[in-house]
Amino acid sequence: MNKTWLKERSELGVSAVLVGLGVLILVDALTIHTDFAQRGPIGPKAVPVVVGSLLIVVALLLARDVLRGGRGEAEGGEDVDLTAPADWRTVLLLCAAFLANAALIGMAGFPISGAVLFWGAAYALGSRHFVRDPLIAAGLSVATFLIFNNLLGVPLPGGPLMEVL
Structure with a gap:
């Protein structure tokens, strides 16, 4: 294989990364001990196994397409100003959240x-609705907690609100 052949099929690198991530997720998912929180037919292994499997399937489909001559379109970058400096304020606000x-x-x-995380991310990314954003953040957080804790059987720390919920 020469460099030109690999350069023309650079999407194979993306495929290799996707396979690696899929395998990593599957190996990690299969080591989850389900005896601590299994409360139904779907346990904490279900979502990572599906995600890892789908990553591998997508990687294989991408590799097949590339090897058959398929090519992705080059990004136009029509709305990206490469001369603009990085937005460090946003990055630091996201890190703080x-x-x-x-x-x-x-x-x-x-x-x-x-x-706090959901509201901080919304604020860092430019939302300035000071009544709506905290309410949506609280709703998302409680819904996420209930889904993971009660439906998936993945215990999350409840804190003082655990007695209320």
Whole structure:
């Protein structure tokens, strides 16, 4: 194989990364111990096994397409200004929201720390609805907590709201 052949089929690199991620997710999913929280027919292994399997399937389909001569369109970049500086304010605000979530989850529980994360991400990305955003963040956080904790059987720290929910 020469460099020209590989350069013309660079999408195979994306396919290889997808296979690697899929295998990593599958191996990790299969090591999950389900005896701690299995509350129904669908346990904590279901979603990662489906995601890992689908990643491998997509990677194989992409590789087949590339080897048969398929090529992705080059990105036009029509709305990207490559001369503009990086938006470090947004990056730092997103990092702060993530770190606040990590710091709060142990003592405040997921519903509160998740709401801080969701609201912080919305604010960092430009939303300035100071009544609507916290309400949506709280709703998303509580819904995520209930889905993982009650339906999927993946226990998340409830914090002080655990008694209320």
